Amino acid sequence: GESVGLHLPTLSVQEGDNSIINCAYSNSASDYFIWYKQESGKGPQFIIDIRSNMDKRQGQRVTVLLNKTVKHLSLQIAATQPGDSAVYFCAEMAGSGGYQKVTFGTGTKLQVIP
Amino acid sequence: EPEVTQTPSHQVTQMGQEVILRCVPISNHLYFYWYRQILGQKVEFLVSFYNNEISEKSEIFDDQFSVERPDGSNFTLKIRSTKLEDSAMYFCASSSSGADTQYFGPGTRLTVL
Numbered sequence: 001g002e003s004v005g006l007h008l009p010t011l012s013v014q015e016g017d018n019s020i021i022n023c024a025y026s027n028s029a030s031d032y033f034i035w036y037k038q039e040s041g042k043g044p045q046f047i048i049d050i051r052s053n054m055d056k057r058q059g060q061r062v063t064v065l066l067n068k069t070v071k072h073l074s075l076q077i078a079a080t081q082p083g084d085s086a087v088y089f090c091a092e093m094a095g096s097g098g099y100q101k102v103t104f105g106t107g108t109k110l111q112v113i114p
Numbered sequence: 115e116p117e118v119t120q121t122p123s124h125q126v127t128q129m130g131q132e133v134i135l136r137c138v139p140i141s142n143h144l145y146f147y148w149y150r151q152i153l154g155q156k157v158e159f160l161v162s163f164y165n166n167e168i169s170e171k172s173e174i175f176d177d178q179f180s181v182e183r184p185d186g187s188n189f190t191l192k193i194r195s196t197k198l199e200d201s202a203m204y205f206c207a208s209s210s211s212g213a214d215t216q217y218f219g220p221g222t223r224l225t226v227l
Contacts, residue, residue: 032213044157044218044219103159105156
């Protein structure tokens with residue numbers, strides 16, 4: 001069945017270092033992936049997305065890499081800042097009839113050490 | 115920047131009572147969703163709504179749940195008879211199409227006593 005899961009529950013990084021958060025998915029038919037950031041007490045906030053016809057996409061300080069061969073997704077955050085501390089979810093969009101739902105992974109907590 | 119809003123931010127209710135959670139999606143969006151997140155767990159899909167009808171629902175979304183778009187701006191989730199296990203954060207989301215990015219509201223924390 002479909003599943004989206006994360007390798008590590010907690011990641012601690014020094015301020016200024018780069019962060020890499022990994023995610024595995026099992027449904028080879030998945031074609032759209034999103035990274036969301038969730039700060040304490042807030043809703044998931046869209047960070048960046050990637051479709052299966054791409055293997056890399058860059059945003060401001062963030063890069064998402066998609067390896068369809070091994071069904072792996074990663075989020076790279078450059079020059080991590082204290083404001084990046086949050087739980088990061090990779091998510092998969094899938095559905096039927098054109099109506100898609102977001103399936104979230106379990107989340108990785110990123111702790112930035114000042 | 116347009117955003118999804120939700121009210122109330124926190125709702126406390128007694129077991130067996132009805133609650134209505136309210137959402138105002140982004141104004142030009144046509145697809146609406148409810149998700150929930152039990153404390154310490156991942157966000158789970160409940161229901162999607164388009165063109166005034168449910169397009170998909172999860173097994174969580176049983177007969178105790180209903181959704182409605184009562185006017186041109188609000189989208190509500192009703193739980194008819196709340197149970198202790200309904201305690202969670204409930205997130206509303208909206209998107210411009212079924213295949214586009216969903217934007218989430220800040221959530222309503224529901225506490226059932």
